[in-house]
Amino acid sequence: MHETAISWQRTAISWQRLKTGIRQRLRGHGALPWLVPVLILTVWQVTVQAGWLSTRILPAPWAVVAAGWELLLSGELLEHLGASTARAASGFVIGGGIGFFFGLINGGYRLAENLFDTTLQMVRNVPHLALIPLVILWFGIGEEGKLFLVALGVFFPIYLNTFHGIRSVSPDLIEMGRSYGLRGWALFRQVILPGALPNILVGVRYALGFTWLTLIVAETISATSGIGYMAMNAREFLQTDVVVLAILLYAALGKAADMVARALERRWLRWNKSFLAA
Amino acid sequence: MGIRDKGLEIRLDAVQRRFGERIVIDGLTTRFDAGEFITIVGRSGCGKSTLLRLLAGLDAAQGGQLDADGRPLKEAIDDVRIMYQDARLLPWRSVVNNVALGLAGKRDTVRALALEALSQVGLVDRADEWPGNLSGGQRQRVALARALVHRPRLLLLDEPLGALDALTRIEMHRLIERIWREHRFTAVLVTHDVSEAVVLADRILLIEDGRIVLDQSVELARPRARGDAAFARLEGQVLDRLLTVRTLEQRNQIRGRVSAIRTGDVLAEVEVEITDHEGRRDKVISTLTLRNLREHALEVGSEVLTVFKPNDVALALVDVDDNTATPLRTGERAVA
Numbered sequence: 001m002h003e004t005a006i007s008w009q010r011t012a013i014s015w016q017r018l019k020t021g022i023r024q025r026l027r028g029h030g031a032l033p034w035l036v037p038v039l040i041l042t043v044w045q046v047t048v049q050a051g052w053l054s055t056r057i058l059p060a061p062w063a064v065v066a067a068g069w070e071l072l073l074s075g076e077l078l079e080h081l082g083a084s085t086a087r088a089a090s091g092f093v094i095g096g097g098i099g100f101f102f103g104l105i106n107g108g109y110r111l112a113e114n115l116f117d118t119t120l121q122m123v124r125n126v127p128h129l130a131l132i133p134l135v136i137l138w139f140g141i142g143e144e145g146k147l148f149l150v151a152l153g154v155f156f157p158i159y160l161n162t163f164h165g166i167r168s169v170s171p172d173l174i175e176m177g178r179s180y181g182l183r184g185w186a187l188f189r190q191v192i193l194p195g196a197l198p199n200i201l202v203g204v205r206y207a208l209g210f211t212w213l214t215l216i217v218a219e220t221i222s223a224t225s226g227i228g229y230m231a232m233n234a235r236e237f238l239q240t241d242v243v244v245l246a247i248l249l250y251a252a253l254g255k256a257a258d259m260v261a262r263a264l265e266r267r268w269l270r271w272n273k274s275f276l277a278a
Numbered sequence: 279m280g281i282r283d284k285g286l287e288i289r290l291d292a293v294q295r296r297f298g299e300r301i302v303i304d305g306l307t308t309r310f311d312a313g314e315f316i317t318i319v320g321r322s323g324c325g326k327s328t329l330l331r332l333l334a335g336l337d338a339a340q341g342g343q344l345d346a347d348g349r350p351l352k353e354a355i356d357d358v359r360i361m362y363q364d365a366r367l368l369p370w371r372s373v374v375n376n377v378a379l380g381l382a383g384k385r386d387t388v389r390a391l392a393l394e395a396l397s398q399v400g401l402v403d404r405a406d407e408w409p410g411n412l413s414g415g416q417r418q419r420v421a422l423a424r425a426l427v428h429r430p431r432l433l434l435l436d437e438p439l440g441a442l443d444a445l446t447r448i449e450m451h452r453l454i455e456r457i458w459r460e461h462r463f464t465a466v467l468v469t470h471d472v473s474e475a476v477v478l479a480d481r482i483l484l485i486e487d488g489r490i491v492l493d494q495s496v497e498l499a500r501p502r503a504r505g506d507a508a509f510a511r512l513e514g515q516v517l518d519r520l521l522t523v524r525t526l527e528q529r530n531q532i533r534g535r536v537s538a539i540r541t542g543d544v545l546a547e548v549e550v551e552i553t554d555h556e557g558r559r560d561k562v563i564s565t566l567t568l569r570n571l572r573e574h575a576l577e578v579g580s581e582v583l584t585v586f587k588p589n590d591v592a593l594a595l596v597d598v599d600d601n602t603a604t605p606l607r608t609g610e611r612a613v614a
Contacts, residue, residue, distance in 0.1 A: 176366040179334060180380035180424070181356065190379070194370040271370045271408045 059241035064248065067241040076230070081249065083225035087143070087218075088211045088253075091150025096207055099155040100200070103162025107196070108188075120159065128152040129217055141222040149218045153210040161203025165196030198272065201265050208257040216250055227253075285313035285464035286346045286354060286431040288333070294341035295328055295488075302328045304488035305342065310464055312347075317467045317475035319520065320485040326468045329485070330436050333466060334360040346432065359430035361438040365417035367409040367424075374405035377424045395427040396420070398457060415446035419453065426457065433458075435467040439474065451477050455501065472520065476513045477502050484519055492519050533596065536580045537561065539571070546571045548593060550584055564591040 041061050047053045048060035055063070071077035102120065105112040128149060139145035169192050177191040219228020227246050234242035288310040295303040302325040310316050318326045331337040332344065335355045344351040351358075367376045377392040396402045399419040409417060418438055425433060435454070439447045455478060458465050469475055475482050476496060484492035494516060502509055534552035541547075546568050552560045562584055574595060576582070583594040 172362070172364070172366055173368060175336065176362065177379070179336060179360055180428075182380055190371075191368065194368070197370075269370075271410065273410055 056238065056240060059244055063241040064244045067239070068245050071230075071242070071245070080225055080227050080230045081253075083229075084215060084219065084227045085253070087146055087150060087226065088215055088257075091147050091214070092154050092207065092211050094147065095151030095154030096158045096204070098151070099158030099203075099207075100162050103159045103200075103203075104166065106159075107163045107166025108192075117163075120156075124156050124160075129214065132217070132221065136221070146215070146218040146223070150211055150214045153214040154207040157206035157210060158200070158203045161199045161206070162196065165199030165203075166192060168199065169195035198265075198269055201261065201269065204264070205258060205261045208261055209254065212250055212254045212257070284431065285311075285462055286357060287312040287348075288351070288432065288464060289345040290342065291345070292342035293329075293332065293339050293344060295325075295332060295337065295339055302488050303332065303339070306488065306490060307342075308483065308490055308493070310466065313462045313464055315458060315465045315467070315478055315480045316483060317469055317479035317481075318483045318485055319469060319472055319475050319516065321520070322470065324485045325488040326485050327436055330360070330434050330466065330468050333432070334358060334434050336360075354431070356428075357431040358434065359425035359428055359432075360434040360436060361418070361421050361425055363437045363440055365409070365414075365421040367417055367420055369409055371409075372406050373401065373409060373412070373420055376409060376420060377427055379424060381427060391427055392423075395423040398426060399423045399453060413446075415442050415450065418442065418450065422454070422457070426461070429461070430463055432464045432466070435465065437468055437470070439469075439471075447471075447474070452501070454478065459500075472516050473504065473513050475516065476509060477504070482516055484516065492516070531583055531585050534562070534582055534584055536576060536578050536582060539576070539578060541568060541571070544568055548576065548582075550582055550593070552584065562591055564593050566593070 044053075044058070045061050048055060048058065048063075059067075068077065102116060106117055106120075107113075131152070132149070135145045135148055139148060173191055173195065174187070177187050182190060215226075216228055219226040220232050223229040223232075227249050231243050231246035234240075234246070290306055290308050293303055293306045294301065304325075306329065318329065320326045328337065332339050333351070335352060335358065346354040346357075367373075368379070371379070374389060374392045374396060377395050378388045381388045381391060383391075393402055393405060396405055399422050401416060401419055401423065404412065404416065409420065412420065421438070439450050442450065451474065454465075454467075465478075467475070467478060476498075479496050482492070482494045482496060483490050484494070494512070496512065498506070498508055498512070504510075532552050532554065534550040536548055537551040538549040539546060540549070544567065545565055548564050548566065548571075550562050550564065552562060554560075564584065576593075576595065581596045583596050585592040585594060
């Protein structure tokens with residue numbers, strides 16, 4: 001009886017060791033966060049394969065991968081991906097550029113703020129996607145309308161955060177810069193812009209989110225290329241696997257853009273302790 | 279050492295600065311010799327920081343004349359550098375690049391100059407760190423290096439050591455004194471710490487209500503020992519003078535006589551009857567704690583000086599013999 005007790009104890013100890021071992025391994029390899037997604041995918045695959053869930057409603061994950069592979073081989077996927085990315089990038093540059101410009105002059109000059117800010121704040125309250133019917137009337141269903149919408153969506157987060165960033169630069173530092181002989185462009189580049197940069201980058205991250213959101217809607221209206229077009233086309237032919245693929249692509253692109261923005265933050269804001277850990 | 283390296287000689291002639299109705303600097307006239315170390319002491323709000331901002335060209339005087347070496351000070355403003363209460367380093371620039379701020383020239387030359395200045399304040403080994411990783415004292419040393427790298431002929435110090443602990447302050451005093459002796463610039467230090475003033479100054483100026491009320495030269499040999507009897511005596515003199523309210527010719531002070539004292543459980547109200555030179559009468563009430571009242575020989579009929587502050591009426595007991603007054607500490611209500 002005494003021996004049984006000891007062997008029980010041993011079993012208990014080795015079970016404990018196994019558990020902590022698994023825990024450490026999961027944590028050590030950063031695998032723990034992936035446990036739930038993998039579980040969900042497995043359950044999903046099983047339910048579809050067993051016929052409990054119709055492929056009309058939701059295709060099996062494996063089918064989505066297969067559709068992606070097929071489209072990649074035919075070259076279609078890259079074509080649509082390229083078209084969407086080009087739209088997102090040019091819309092971002094145009095809208096972000098204009099937003100940055102207005103943020104700078106309104107943040108830097110009272111006169112400009114008095115002249116423009118109220119107008120911009122009023123326009124800001126119009127949801128830009130509500131303009132779609134008007135945009136179609138103005139630009140037709142070509143590229144210009146889509147660019148316009150993306151640019152408009154990007155403009156406000158960049159404008160607001162640049163404006164706020166410029167305003168929140170410490171007046172003490174500006175005064176110090178002046179008393180050390182910095183004027184005009186030198187003062188702007190060495191003191192004001194770096195001081196506003198944390199806010200501007202917050203604006204960039206918001207704007208990237210808006211870019212993809214706008215694009216999804218804009219590409220579903222009428223397009224001959226792009227991920228949105230691919231999804232709408234697939235819907236016509238009941239290809240749920242391609243529809244899900246398109247949705248996942250948008251998610252991946254959004255995540256990629258966010259990673260770029262974070263990388264910029266780590267590079268440009270490395271002096272700031274709160275970005276070192278991120 | 280050329281003329282370029284010598285300190286500026288500064289003359290102030292009837293300098294005035296107002297903020298709205300309030301006169302902060304009131305017809306101030308004095309002269310700082312080239313290479314002299316001046317410290318300015320005074321209570322908060324006396325105008326000492328405003329005076330420093332005028333000297334730095336951050337603020338313009340509304341009357342009078344500020345000259346440097348016989349020319350208007352404005353023309354020599356590139357030879358003037360200021361150190362603030364906080365270091366004001368740019369957090370996005372490394373220590374060495376903060377020191378190099380505003381220096382023109384080739385990258386290598388600029389860096390070499392900045393490193394040389396950093397070595398003078400003993401921080402050359404921290405050159406490539408972010409300012410955020412430095413302690414308060416180290417930041418002020420970087421700010422000092424940033425000022426020195428421009429070879430200023432007038433260095434203004436606006437309570438730069440106020441936020442530092444006692445030990446670091448003493449180290450900084452030695453550092454500032456050593457650097458001042460090496461470079462021979464004219465230095466103007468604003469402080470509310472009288473012992474700091476005595477340690478560093480050739481001359482101590484006491485400012486009250488925008489005027490110089492004491493101009494005390496300090497003849498003690500350097501470096502000065504705080505424990506020294508002569509040091510302590512001088513420090514005591516300046517402190518006494520700082521605590522004594524001037525009785526005559528003040529715009530915000532009127533003499534009066536206590537007409538009634540009403541005491542409650544904690545506070546006491548002192549009613550003062552005031553008569554101006556035309557014989558008009560008025561009454562004013564000042565509140566102080568009962569404890570404070572008991573510490574002073576204040577009774578009905580005592581002669582007092584009422585001092586009108588923006589949010590307070592303070593009283594001072596008048597010593598009729600030498601025409602000075604000792605304030606009753608009504609302003610220090612925060613102290614339990």
